[in-house]
Amino acid sequence: MAHNRTPLDDAMIQTGLGDLPNWQGDRSGITRTVELPSFPAAIAVVDAVAQVAEEMDHHPDIDIRWRTLTFHNVTYSENAVTALDFQLAHRIDDVVARY
Ligand SMILES: C[C@H](O)[C@H](O)[C@H]1CNC2=NC(N)=NC(=O)C2=N1
Numbered sequence: 001m002a003h004n005r006t007p008l009d010d011a012m013i014q015t016g017l018g019d020l021p022n023w024q025g026d027r028s029g030i031t032r033t034v035e036l037p038s039f040p041a042a043i044a045v046v047d048a049v050a051q052v053a054e055e056m057d058h059h060p061d062i063d064i065r066w067r068t069l070t071f072h073n074v075t076y077s078e079n080a081v082t083a084l085d086f087q088l089a090h091r092i093d094d095v096v097a098r099y
Pocket residue numbers: 057058059060073074075076077078
């Protein structure tokens with residue numbers, strides 16, 4: 001029975017990325033880079049994403065460079081990309097769309 005933490009193969013990952021035009025990646029992880037209008041706005045996005053991550057118990061790697069954020073999603077416990085990484089990516093897009 002497949003579940004959220006089942007490692008996805010290349011085909012599944014590319015299919016998932018088809019629904020996430022702002023994201024790219026492969027089995028090592030999926031990534032989005034986005035520039036916000038200001039540094040405070042970027043930090044507000046990080047805070048909102050942190051709340052989503054806590055709710056999901058699934059956390060992105062986040063690189064913060066002034067107004068530019070890079071999110072990297074991978075499922076560490078599986079050392080693979082899973083459905084959780086895609087679910088988190090959609091939730092991150094929802095947060096970013098508000099800023
Ligand atoms: C105990 C807790 O459920 C695990 O450590 C969670 C926390 N957040 C996580 N986040 C990510 N990206 N991968 C994980 O495997 C993971 N595991």
